[in-house]
Amino acid sequence: MWSVSWKMMKRDGRMLVPAGIAILVGTLFIAATFLFANTMDVSIRKQVSSSFGQANYAISPKDDANDEASSATTVKDFHLQQIRALKGVNGARAQVYAPVELTSVSANKHTNSAGIAMSQPDSIMPMPVVEGHWPQGESEIAVPKQAAQRLNLKLGDEVSVNAGRGGQSGSDGSDSLRLKLVGLNEDKDGAYSYYGGASVMSEGAMAQLMGAPSASGIDSYPAPYIYLSIDDAQAGQETLDQIRAKLPKGFQLQTRAAFEDSQIKEMSGQTNIMTTFLLSFGILAMFVAALVIANTFQVMVARQRRTLALLRTIGAKKGQVRASVLMQSGILGLIASSLGAAGAIGLMMAAHGLGLRIGALTLEVMVTPPVIVVPIVFGTAMTMIASLSSAAAATRVTPLEALRPAEVSDSSKRSGKIRLALACIMMVIGAAMAAWIVYQAVQDSRGVKGTMVAENGDSALGIAVAGVALFFIGALLCANRWIPWMLKGIGALVAHIGPSSKVAVGNISRNPARVAATGTALLIGVTLVACLGTGATSAKQTMATALDTRYSVDVEISLNQEDVSGLEKVRKVKGVKAAELVPVYQGAVGSGKTAEDNAQKDYIAIFALKAGQSERLMNVSQESLMSGGSKLVMPKGQVGDKAVVKAGQTVSVVHYDDGTVTATGHSFQVAAGSYNGLGGDAGSYGIALVDQSASLGKPDRYEIWIKSDGSQPVGSFTEDIREAMSSTPDAMVSGGIAMKATYEQIINIFLLIMVALLAVAVIIALIGVANTLSLSVIERTKESATLRAIGMTKRQLKRSLSVEALLIAVGSTLAGLALGTIFGWIGAYIVFESLGKVSLPLDWNMYAMILVVAVIAALLASVLPARRATKTPPVEALAEA
Template sequence: MLSITLASLRAHLGRLLLSSAAIVLATAFVAGTFVFTDAMRSSLLGAFSQDLGRAGAVVTAPGDRDMPGDVLSAVRRVPGVVHAERRAVWDAALRSGDRFEPATIVSIAPGSTVGWPKVVQGRLASRPGETVLGHDAAQRGGVGIGDTVGVPLHWEGVVDRERETRKLRVVGLVDPGSAPRYSSGAFLGVTDEQLRELTDEVKVASVLAVAAGELPPAELAARIDRVVGRPYVVRTAEEQAQQEVSSGGLTAGVTAGLLAFAGIALFVAGIVIANTFSILLVQRTREMALLRCVGVTRGQVFRSMLAESAALGLAASVVGVLTGFGLAYGVGAALSATFEGFPFGAVALSATAVVVPVAVGLAVTIGAALLPARAATRIPPVAALRDQGIPTRRGGRTRSVLAMAALLTGVAGMAVGTLVRTDTAGFIAAFAGGVLTFLGILLAGPALIPPLVRLVGATLGRWLGAPGRLAAVNAVRNPRRATATASALLVGVTLMTIMSVGAASLQATVTAQMDEEFPVDFMVRSGEGNIPPALVEDIRGIPGLSDIAIVRGTTTSLNGQKIAISGVDPHQLAAVTSQLPSICGLRPGQAVITQPLARTLRITPGDTLHLPPATHTGHQDGTGSGKGDQDSSDPATATAPSTGNQHGPGNATGNQHGPGNATGNQDGTGNGEGDRETTGIGNGIGDGGGQARGLTITSIFPTKGSAAVVYLTHQDLDRLYPDATIGGVYAQAEPDADLLAIGAAIDRATTGSSVTVTGTAKTQATYSELLDTLLLVVTALLAVAVLIAVVGIANTLALSVHERTRESALLRALGLTRGQLRATLAVEAALLAAVGSLLGAGLGTLFGWVGLTSMLGPSFGIVLDVSALHLAGLIAVAVLAGLLASVLPARRAARASVVSALASE
């Protein structure tokens, strides 16, 4: 029987070759994943072990707690330890001159023999007040040996120059290597004593021990462990590095993510290969029946089919593993070449990377052959004498019942997850519901896909003439085959659409939320109101910006409430935003105030507001400085309703530290004289040296926050507050400008000055780049699944062409040209692809919306956005791929000689 199996394999090799491509692709994905992540892991291992230098063993405290000094003393006494030191790490900031940057400060023992970091110039810090500096940070800041750097003692993400800064003298420049922990920001190395004087918030602390001579690390670690014991953990340097790589979760996450996509590819490959086996079985019905006629048992037929699939699966998996290795190295090399510092090193092939993909490929192929093999056993010997295929079983009641059950529970789950509950349980319900619905659709395929193909085919047939009509009929002449072929594509397209809809919706949601707030492309603002005019010119010079508006301002105090005065040039402002008509329409003598201020002052449009002089020369950008930095403990704003982190003009008082001088400059209250004057605040005249300080309020500016801002023109500002300084620069980008490039240019221009850069364009560009990158990566990974599905289309078509040899010959005899025959097959492939991708796009849109809504909740204000262009592109690519898949089978069909095809039995 084995010889028959092998002979049959040989005979059908050509037909099997194409179908095995699906298995090759899927196993290549699995193998590639292992090789890729192995290489990444080994590279990370090297990086993580770098800072351990020559240390043989490492003691850590559980939960990253600090390390008491007596542990160090104990380790020092362990026999065989020649050097031990305590290492602590503090994430801090570095200030050199006007520049601030994040910094990692590490304690390094004077006279350390660990050998890390490498001293490039000078020496290690040996006493408090000294530090070594990472050479790249030194270069960036133009700092050399003997210079002084400052370390702010409090560092909470916002640089505060008003608080204490510790000065340290640079005594050496070092190279900390490529360990991820030190790769961002500046590197500083100080003595343990100095570090503990700076902070008591060390993040990671450990004791490093260097062994004498030949003592193996394992023995060293064991000896130390006997001394320090619980709760401290002692590891060899290698174990420590491995632990750090694993705890980072990076490689595990990448592996899990890639394997998930590999699983999808395998699933699709399973559909394709099962379909192929079914088709081949139909074509081999007579052969099977003949075998049964001559006495082959059902069991032998079954085993023969499985043996065939095993041989095919094994061969394809081995080819797949080799392909995967090649691909992984290619991708890894490309990534390291593109992204500097991408962790990718050479590794030996692990057993896992070979065994798992081969085993999985084998299992999927044999699994896919199970049902066709069972069907093969049902072929009666008499079929050898008839010219009919095995009677195709109808859809089966079990299948319909399962499909209905899955669909109903699935839809119910999604409904619960989106409409009823929006917590984690709701998301799980929605997710499970989505998976069930999708499985239900796949199960219901034979009832769903052929009618869809007929529908689309009827539409196309009207335009494409005979080839279109013939193709529409051919595509569904075997509903199961058509369903399996389209389903394979459905999987990939659905997932791609979910990603596309998710990304587009997230972006639309973010955009919608930002548009409600202060709609300016780029806003450069200073909490301290000291943007130098030179910086304004720098920003003006950035290409791609069409207009600039300068906001100048100061602060004052009114009725005990601190208010910000913001002077704008209405024409300039109108050029950078069309969303602020009230402020853009200001004229000299007029002012617009924010709603909270209007409420507390009981001002309505038409009233006159008298402005008091400036309280101090600390100048504020009246429109505030972004989210989160509103100091609500400031007495000046405490009375106003605060909603915390609103963007835009809502929070005018960010970073204010002025005293709440509530009454200092009030002459008295209640001395307003006109009925159009507001009561209680018409008090500035005495200070103002006789100038008219009254401005007519033209409009109230609605804002969500508590901002107390008065907007007026530059003319009035100069007249009332001659000391006002530049607090903000608003910029509008040209319509087609590269927002990311402009953002980067603004960031460069503002480096070193204490300003914040925000704005809708910047936020949108950042979001969209992040989402685009994510979408691109996911799409690329899912493309493998789609590619396999396209192989499936080519495969189905090739086998169908083989079946229809005589039919094609008849059509050619009746006058169908070669071109028309090719067109018929192309349309057939395109129809299957179109239906698969249309259904996928529809389902993906639904699932994407359900997923987002259940994840974030309907109250979050999700904006469902479908990138029609993206979806249309997806469908177009799928149809195009289907057309391409038809090329080879169609060529074969068209080349066949009419006479010999007619003669062939």
């Protein structure tokens, strides 16, 4: 029987090609999803752990640690010298940095960067040196390559380094050093993009710069993170336990992977958001392929009826016939799935070899077991499952009945009631599962503790996807009920156009099972595309809003005094939409009426904005919240029970001079804003905004706030601003635009990948429609011949199939758009609710594009079946029928 089956398979090889293509494309989709997810995962992990260098462990605050206590912990508290002496510890680096100003002694030009201390081994430094070497003494420095170019510096030149303001040290920055430029570094992973890179000097030089004794090094600096290079083979569990025993309260030792997981989860609520999101649609794509496979085997079994019947007459049993069909499907699935996985790897290798990039993402080949195993196992299994109905159909008729010329019987009516009941149960359960998770997400967005979405976002998303899939499968099971009913209503509008249209509408009414099979192929494809498109649009709009609230000011320039000329230079930079001066005052928590009040330790920078400035300069306007001029609008994450200040507290404007705090008599009431920070850097937290409706006295300092029009690349835009301010001493350029652009780039890369994968669903749907129409041609051989015999022309017969395909395409597309939009909303809300208000869009342009593509695909799919229906002469067709 196996040899007979193999010969049958080779004979009908051309019939298996469409199914093979569907399987190949579907499994290629899944393999490519894993490969893209691997690349995206590496990219995001590299971003969140950009400060590690080649360190493999980190000491970081625990999730429940008190922020104020963590920020007060200094390098000395970590006992780094003792940790470095432990077995297997190759090096340790404290994340200590402070803003510094670099001045070219010869050219008298200025720029700023972060100042960090040199650590050994140099492999744990957060960026590589690209020219020269790292500092080897207290008189040497390595600066960012772009900063050196801006200052016209070359190796060996002297650089004047001044301490900046607002760094971790809290120093006034009165000291300055002259250091020899010995190296140029490049912050490729963006660890210090907020400051435009990092200047590296010895611990002693950095301590001296910030006013501390050189002998103490950086021991007195706050250090939220310590990065360790540990040889696990040498260290063992004993060394890790010894390190943990030396940690200050509230800190933990984590592997780099665990640190990355926690940071990604903090950002998105998920640790594998990209893989989960893409794979859910990859699985749906395989369901599309499964339907195509099922329809293809129905066509193949229809063609093999005589052969299978002959086998039955000469003694083949039902089980052997069934095994024959399953064997053919298993071989086809294994071959096509293997080619799909290999094709995905080959395409990725070709893209990597050609150096192709998507945005800033390099397409690297990262083959993990799921890339190969999942597509092959899933593709083979789905192919065999999809062929079960065809295998059953091959054994359902008697040998004599099968030998007699007849149309393919419609067996769906026999189990109609059971199938409908099962479909309804699946739809109810699936809808309940998805609704429960959505309810949990809503509760989580309202701050209710203990929700499943907050505690285990991955499991919650998995349940929601399972619920949606269960509902969708239920809808597909009863598609033979509602699709023909829907198409009958649409067909009533076109039935009177001509004989071809009337025949097409009649065909839809006569065989609802065949119509449902054809429509379902396109329905799944359109639903997939609409779901992806809706999810992508929602992701982009939601993330854009979240980024605007987190990085609400594009660029900040901190100044010691008002600089009108510098402001005019900045306004001339290409890409600047708006730039204005903002005075900065000092605020103290408390009334400020007594000496004790004035000695408050909790100080807040007050940015005094004039009416309309937040509208012009910020990505999220605070105008309505600042109305009245008596509100101190702080980042919403900095106001609350666990924060330094609470809503309604008083903050007084004070002046600080030589250790003496003087109240000005002005005070404001704290209110939570609708933004999370200015530039996203830790130094921007604790700031506040007020409406400058009254004179607050002389400002402590000034800032220039800049809003970009988005026309220029972020790198060149910030470089041009630094160049414009290079003649202004003590001008510190920073801002969240670089980090915002990094995250936007990740989002755009993700969307580009999804758009590229949308073509897969269209191709699979096209194959499905072509296969089911081919089946309908075989079923209607006698009918087509009769129509030809009574005078219907070839063109009219072709037109009737085209109209039938068009009606099915329009009806299935409209249903798919509705279902896909709802599914996309559900997925987007669950994934992104942790970021804030989730956008639930209705993308009419996308709907129009999908409808046009689906109609064109259906019409193209009807071409070959229509040619086949008209190829056989009427007399011959009637004789065969």
